[in-house]
Amino acid sequence: MKAGFLEKLIERLGRIGPEEVQNYFLRLAQEKGFLETVFNAIHEGIVVTDSNGRVTYLNDAACKLFGLEAADAIGKRLDERVRGLDWRSLTQSGGPLSRDM
Structure with a gap:
């Protein structure tokens, strides 16, 4: 993860609505699940x-x-x-x- 990524993410989260935040977290969870599936298939x-x-x-x-x-x-x-x-x-x-x- 790039340095400062979390700080930028937290700053942006303060400027967007709760529904958008929920969508971002849902996408992150899906990507994490996808990567775990790929890594475990190797x-x-x-x-x-x-x-x-x-x-x-x-x-x-x-x-x-x-x-x-x-x-x-x-x-x-x-x-x-x-x-x-x-x-x-x-x-x-x-x-x-x-x-x-």
């Missing part, structure tokens, strides 16, 4: 983390691959949940990361 494990390595999302295949429950992994560092994972070596570049393991 047979490869997908794990999304924040810059500190805390899991923000993982699909069903990743749960099976790592033997995790999504509810137990969300908000925790991936290397705390997956034994033998060397998070530091995976993230040495400091930039966005996409790796096959």
Whole structure:
């Protein structure tokens, strides 16, 4: 998510009517549901983390691959949940990361 996105969204929400706000939230919920359906249909494990390595999302295949429950992994560092994972070596570049393991 781009920096400042939430601030801009909150500012705009104050200028639009309740019905429009409801429509925006409905569209966001639909998009979230669509993306979760797509990610869960993919047979490869997908794990999304924040810059500190805390899991923000993982699909069903990743749960099976790592033997995790999504509810137990969300908000925790991936290397705390997956034994033998060397998070530091995976993230040495400091930039966005996409790796096959």
